[in-house]
Amino acid sequence: MAEITLQSLAHTYLSDPQSPQDYAIREMDHVWHQGGAYALLGPSGCGKSTLLNIISGLLEPSSGEVLFDGEVVNALPPEARNIAQVFQFPVIYDTMTVYDNLAFPLRNVKTPEARVHERVMEVADVLELTAQLKRKAKNLTADEKQKVSMGRGLVRDDVSAILFDEPLTVIDPQLKWKLRRKLKEIHQRFEITMVYVTHDQLEASTFADKIAVMYEGQVVQFGTPRELFEAPNHTFVGYFIGSPGMNFFDVALHDGRVMAGNTALSVGEGVRRAIDGARSHNVKLGIRPEFIEVHESPVAGGMEAEVEHAQDLGTYSILYLRLGDTPLKARIEEDQPTPEGRAYLRFPDARLGLYVDEYRVEIDHD
């Protein structure tokens, strides 16, 4: 088991990279602590698989170092790194039985048969594969095959870490949920460092204690699901986490007033000061749809907005609004009245985020 440190790590698939865009991994430092349950979350093409393959040794980074417990492992081949990796599609031996498939990684490192049996039975039990142990892998369903593939990743308890690369893609949605819970259970039982790659925020937050959000080859935030929701560090995290994502809009000061387009915003003095202190013209305010206060009639400090339409999602609605030229979404709970035509909005100061060049900056509300 190991702590995995990535130091000044960068990777490009091009032989002559010219700009940061040419890098699948832009220079980064990151630590996965021993025993953590982590998710690596990001959209397609942001560099998740590249990063996993660098950790497991399938890919050599263009620059920087990978350390396991402080030791540089760049020169070590995958088999010497002691990493288990579970891929999107099952990697199993079709002609072997389920039992032999699960036993394979253990027999490969000359584990005594009694111990092999113990571990295979334990993992088969957790993954509910006990009844299938004697069957040939080729006769299994796609779901069962992927469970065997996961079992092969989980069966050794001496590995430095287990890396999962979108392991539930081929799994039926109902079983997906169950397997995620199982993985969490296995993590708690065996305390192995696990890194779980996904582009699905729900999958990430049900599995992981901490999520690394990747965007354009960089980890833009590493935090708990709650931290990512409440204080996204980068506008991308705001958009990507939450449903719908966070509202962002350009702001500027005119005659001392905070303006979004032609509309003066009613915000606190701390927000105004923070905008005044920004050292860029790329300044945005962000607020989650859940945190916009929506009123049917005028209220003190309320900003008048046009209601474009409401989308009823059962237990809540999403209200599509326009504040001057700025489109906004607000979430209305089912017990709350849904305004029609006009609405009056308040942005609680504590719920506003200020983003300069896409990164969050602190607002001093005192």
Ligand SMILES: Nc1ncnc2c1ncn2[C@@H]1O[C@H](COP(=O)(O)OP(=O)(O)OP(=O)(O)O)[C@@H](O)[C@H]1O
């Ligand atoms: N073997 C390769 N050769 C050249 N470019 C590659 C190669 N593999 C990946 N890339 C590029 O590197 C970038 C990162 O890809 P990567 O597969 O790591 O992203 P990802 O986040 O895992 O995406 P996905 O979720 O679609 O698998 C992309 O621009 C991709 O096109």
